[in-house]
Amino acid sequence: MFGDVLEDELQSEYGLTVGHWPQSIALSTVGGWLACRGAGQLSNRYGKIEDIVIGLDVVLADGTIVHTGGHARQSAGPDLTQLFVGSEGTLGIITGARLRARSVATANHSSAWAFPSFEAGADACRSIIQRGLAPAALRLYDAAEADRNWGTGDIAVLLAFDEGDQATVDATTTITAEECSSAAPLDAELVTKWFGHRNDVSALEALISRGYMVDTLELTVSWTDLPVLYTTVRDAIAATPGIISSTAHLSHSYSDGACLYFTFAGKAAAEGPDAIEEMYMSAWNAGTTTALTHGGSLSHHHGVGLNRARFMSASQGEGATSVLHAMKKALDPNGILNPGKLGMPTAFGDLPDRFGSEH
Amino acid sequence: MFGDVLEDELQSEYGLTVGHWPQSIALSTVGGWLACRGAGQLSNRYGKIEDIVIGLDVVLADGTIVHTGGHARQSAGPDLTQLFVGSEGTLGIITGARLRARSVATANHSSAWAFPSFEAGADACRSIIQRGLAPAALRLYDAAEADRNWGTGDIAVLLAFDEGDQATVDATTTITAEECSSAAPLDAELVTKWFGHRNDVSALEALISRGYMVDTLELTVSWTDLPVLYTTVRDAIAATPGIISSTAHLSHSYSDGACLYFTFAGKAAAEGPDAIEEMYMSAWNAGTTTALTHGGSLSHHHGVGLNRARFMSASQGEGATSVLHAMKKALDPNGILNPGKLGMPTAFGDLPDRFGSEH
Numbered sequence: 001m002f003g004d005v006l007e008d009e010l011q012s013e014y015g016l017t018v019g020h021w022p023q024s025i026a027l028s029t030v031g032g033w034l035a036c037r038g039a040g041q042l043s044n045r046y047g048k049i050e051d052i053v054i055g056l057d058v059v060l061a062d063g064t065i066v067h068t069g070g071h072a073r074q075s076a077g078p079d080l081t082q083l084f085v086g087s088e089g090t091l092g093i094i095t096g097a098r099l100r101a102r103s104v105a106t107a108n109h110s111s112a113w114a115f116p117s118f119e120a121g122a123d124a125c126r127s128i129i130q131r132g133l134a135p136a137a138l139r140l141y142d143a144a145e146a147d148r149n150w151g152t153g154d155i156a157v158l159l160a161f162d163e164g165d166q167a168t169v170d171a172t173t174t175i176t177a178e179e180c181s182s183a184a185p186l187d188a189e190l191v192t193k194w195f196g197h198r199n200d201v202s203a204l205e206a207l208i209s210r211g212y213m214v215d216t217l218e219l220t221v222s223w224t225d226l227p228v229l230y231t232t233v234r235d236a237i238a239a240t241p242g243i244i245s246s247t248a249h250l251s252h253s254y255s256d257g258a259c260l261y262f263t264f265a266g267k268a269a270a271e272g273p274d275a276i277e278e279m280y281m282s283a284w285n286a287g288t289t290t291a292l293t294h295g296g297s298l299s300h301h302h303g304v305g306l307n308r309a310r311f312m313s314a315s316q317g318e319g320a321t322s323v324l325h326a327m328k329k330a331l332d333p334n335g336i337l338n339p340g341k342l343g344m345p346t347a348f349g350d351l352p353d354r355f356g357s358e359h
Numbered sequence: 360m361f362g363d364v365l366e367d368e369l370q371s372e373y374g375l376t377v378g379h380w381p382q383s384i385a386l387s388t389v390g391g392w393l394a395c396r397g398a399g400q401l402s403n404r405y406g407k408i409e410d411i412v413i414g415l416d417v418v419l420a421d422g423t424i425v426h427t428g429g430h431a432r433q434s435a436g437p438d439l440t441q442l443f444v445g446s447e448g449t450l451g452i453i454t455g456a457r458l459r460a461r462s463v464a465t466a467n468h469s470s471a472w473a474f475p476s477f478e479a480g481a482d483a484c485r486s487i488i489q490r491g492l493a494p495a496a497l498r499l500y501d502a503a504e505a506d507r508n509w510g511t512g513d514i515a516v517l518l519a520f521d522e523g524d525q526a527t528v529d530a531t532t533t534i535t536a537e538e539c540s541s542a543a544p545l546d547a548e549l550v551t552k553w554f555g556h557r558n559d560v561s562a563l564e565a566l567i568s569r570g571y572m573v574d575t576l577e578l579t580v581s582w583t584d585l586p587v588l589y590t591t592v593r594d595a596i597a598a599t600p601g602i603i604s605s606t607a608h609l610s611h612s613y614s615d616g617a618c619l620y621f622t623f624a625g626k627a628a629a630e631g632p633d634a635i636e637e638m639y640m641s642a643w644n645a646g647t648t649t650a651l652t653h654g655g656s657l658s659h660h661h662g663v664g665l666n667r668a669r670f671m672s673a674s675q676g677e678g679a680t681s682v683l684h685a686m687k688k689a690l691d692p693n694g695i696l697n698p699g700k701l702g703m704p705t706a707f708g709d710l711p712d713r714f715g716s717e718h
Contacts, residue, residue: 037434074579075398075660076662091437132524168492170526175526219433222430255431298435304435304436319424319426320426323442
């Protein structure tokens with residue numbers, strides 16, 4: 001079921017929301033959210049999809065039907081729901097899901113803040129979330145990205161938006177203002193502007209249709225490693241021949257780290273798809289290799305897919321890789337489910353070189 | 360590492376807390392919390408252990424060393440950390456863990472409330488938690504249990520305690536008071552009394568030394584099924600020959616359900632361990648069978664162990680059972696890790712009849 005259809009029905013018929021708002025809401029399905037471990041734009045409040053799901057129906061490769069979870073919480077063995085979330089179709093086919101819904105929010109609050117640097121803004125995000133409660137959205141844009149979106153000049157811009165119960169919104173508003181006391185307040189209208197255009201990728205599509213390459217790369221990193229990782233990954237992508245823009249925002253905060261979300265664009269020197277592809281793969285190689293070197297994860301919510309599969313075992317380490325492969329062999333001994341995904345061996349021949357080669 | 364040692368060190372040296380406060384804090388270890396998917400008394404705030412852990416070191420049956428997790432969040436395949444949490448030693452040996460810590464609380468608030476019935480109190484817990492933020496502890500005692508503990512007579516007693524950041528505590532205090540507006544406020548000193556004696560089981564030990572049997576049974580249930588399950592499980596245990604007390608409290612609330620925690624005691628008609636054991640197993644059979652019939656889970660935070668193993672496949676269903684057994688076979692083909700646990704087949708002979716027989 002597509003996300004916007006789900007939300008329309010839940011909200012209009014029951015006054016409820018799942019609260020999962022990926023940029024792709026109208027193009028993505030519940031099954032896709034689960035298979036790739038998705039995050040919504042308000043998932044500081046509602047959780048990532050792994051926090052929202054309470055049970056799954058799964059069909060295994062041999063036709064066995066499996067029902068997982070279904071209770072609020074239980075301690076009866078491993079959480080088999082989480083074995084299938086993020087499995088990208090490799091361990092079983094998700095055919096049904098039970099998601100946690102909440103009442104539609106009755107209150108909200110927006111604010112926007114100017115920081116002299118991305119690092120100073122990130123430190124405010126850390127301080128806010130480590131107080132134990134944060135706004136539903138807490139999005140910090142570096143100066144280049146903020147200026148491109150809203151013409152704000154040479155400042156990092158933090159957008160804070162909360163929704164929910166009035167008492168909770170009051171608490172996050174207080175916490176945010178206290179932790180941003182050294183920043184300059186900006187017009188909260190910026191949050192409204194963000195909401196108005198947050199899912200509009202037509203500007204990117206216009207670029208792509210004129211031969212430009214545009215993509216995003218997201219990952220998590222500890223607060224300690226964040227400043228170095230932000231700079232080195234941004235610069236590594238920017239140094240790739242043909243790249244003309246490399247910027248980032250911080251999209252999600254956790255007590256132990258954050259998601260950095262890089263956007264990059266370029267135009268290959270030569271014409272044609274091969275040149276664009278070479279530039280594209282070079283940028284991904286540079287960004288991902290640099291990220292893994294500086295303590296970043298492989299992905300925060302876009303999953304692995306084919307493009308990141310070649311980094312999977314370097315990112316996980318040998319031991320975890322052997323466990324994942326053992327799970328695959330146990331549940332899908334003939335390897336018929338989504339072969340080649342998650343960097344696992346496939347019985348159906350090698351992947352194309354560009355995906356299969358080790359970095 | 361024992362829980363109290365961990366907390367002493369974290370708090371005194373770093374001003375941090377993991378926030379995991381099981382009744383067994385001084386008797387239980389970090390490894391035990393993880394192996395059995397434990398909950399602390401303040402886990403509405405800090406999370407159950409599966410929410411607190413961010414990575415594990417595990418040794419598999421063949422000696423392979425596995426490191427899982429380690430990033431704030433990532434979407435790179437299934438969450439292998441959660442494969443080992445709750446596995447009760449059957450899939451690998453947990454040798455290390457990375458836990459999320461927080462600053463020691465700087466504010467707190469206590470309140471206590473009298474409800475005319477357990478069901479009315481449970482409805483208040485549901486209303487509070489469904490507003491998206493709840494006190495760290497929200498414990499509702501039925502009249503019998505409250506009166507036994509504090510001499511409060513014929514009322515259900517709700518104890519609410521929050522700690523953390525002042526703004527957050529203010530929010531939960533507001534929400535709690537609003538949702539308890541139909542209840543009579545009680546002296547918040549009851550919360551202090553609970554804190555003073557919450558880990559003191561000497562009264563139970565005194566009963567046991569005089570030949571009484573005392574135990575607890577906890578499980579989760581949806582808010583919809585909670586009223587019927589509370590009554591039927593309590594009464595089913597009470598109807599077991601020899602049982603003289605069967606009471607309950609609600610220990611943890613989630614948006615979709617709660618943990619009910621039954622305490623029961625009895626004295627067998629005949630002398631000797633066999634008679635006590637027969638009464639004990641009869642009470643467990645009656646309580647658990649009734650719970651599973653009325654939509655309850657097998658356990659909330661005490662795990663499965665040997666005593667609940669015989670209910671594991673009925674509770675999980677055939678499909679999930681086949682997945683768990685496949686995981687076991689893949690990671691421990693010779694079945695050398697904690698044989699017989701989680702109701703799985705063992706190569707080392709049958710369990711004693713009392714544990715092995717299907718209910």
